[in-house]
Amino acid sequence: MSSWEPQSKKRRLDTDSGVGNGILNTKERFKPTSARDWTISIAVPTSIITSCVTREQRTTAAGSIARALAIFSVDEVVIFDDSPIEQRPRNFDPDAYTGDIEPAHFLEHLLNYLETPPFMRKVLFPIHPNLKSQGLLHGLDMPHHPHKDEWLPYREGLTLEAPPRSGKGTAVDIGMPETVTISEDIPPKTRVTLKMPDDSQGKPEPVNPAEPRTEGGYFWGYSVRKAKSLSDVFTSSAYEDGYDLSIGTSERGVPLSKVFPNHNQTATFNHMLIVFGGPRGLEFAAMNDPDLGQMGIQGARTKELFDHWVNVLPNQGTRGIRTDESLLIALTALRRLWDNS
Secondary structure, three states, rough: OOOOOOOOOOOEEEEOHHHHHHHOOOOOOOOOOOOOOOEEEEEEEEEHHHHHOOOHHHHHHHHHHHHHHHHOOOOEEEEOOOOEEEEEEOOOOOOOOOOOHHHHHHHHHHHHHHOOOHHHHHHHHHHHHOOHHHHOOOOOOOOOOOOOOOOOEEEEEEOOOOOOOOOOOOEEOOOOOEEEEEOOOOOEEEEEEOOOOOOOOOOEEEOOOHHHOOOOOOOOEEEEEEEOOOHHHOOOOOOOOOOOEEEEEEEEEEEEHHHHHOOOOOOOOEEEEEEEOOOOOOHHHHHHHHHHHHOOOOOHHHEEEEOOOOOOOOOOOOOOOOOOHHHHHHHHHHHHHHHHO
């Protein structure tokens, strides 16, 4: 799947007749917040599904993670491999893969599938073993998954092979009864982000996929990144200056109430990262990371990777908390850091 980003010079677009009347003057369900450049990222290990017994359990685990990402408006999820080196697949080809589930690819595949607007999925996600149990997944219903009777200033679209009625440019399916036409020649099956006109006489135009967040103030889905190890979560960051605030979660950490005792406390950051461990914790991920091993960061020293090492639920009533449960607990407790900022 590919997505399109505009060049520095933008060109105006034409709409096919009837589109504007179909999407304008309707109720807006999602209200924008302040435009923001800052982001929230989480990182989860592959062991959260390797401990699942069946494909159905793995599928629902992935779905639970996606729901948490959507509910808390998380901008990025990083999937890192915490398995022993000797157990990791070599020369893995996801396009040719038809065997048992490969954890990192499975999670990446399902999380991307769920993030994609439903009307695009049949084209962008062909039949694949990873999707055999996709019927168990709940929809995310995020702002860029709008209903047909709902207007938002941005839409996601999928370029089509059929030429537009005008004969020039590219026809784009935006999940409405009518398509729109853009002047750019973009290959078919490419996902694009469009800024919609304020009135039926206006013209939509393509924008950077981040613009709904950075200029419009909308949560516009999450990106998915794979990391080969725990250390690679940090060193291969998609952000130029990396993450400037990192939080590691552990039952051996300091209670969150002591780390951030003021309920109205704010946090100053550009890109926050919250990292979760699997059934055996982040120490297990550090133990299986050769780069961290060379640095002597193992066991109790794993906390040195983070600005804060926190326990989000001390005195829990069970022997362990699943990662998908920990996600909801931690994001509920930590959200005030960016809501107050």
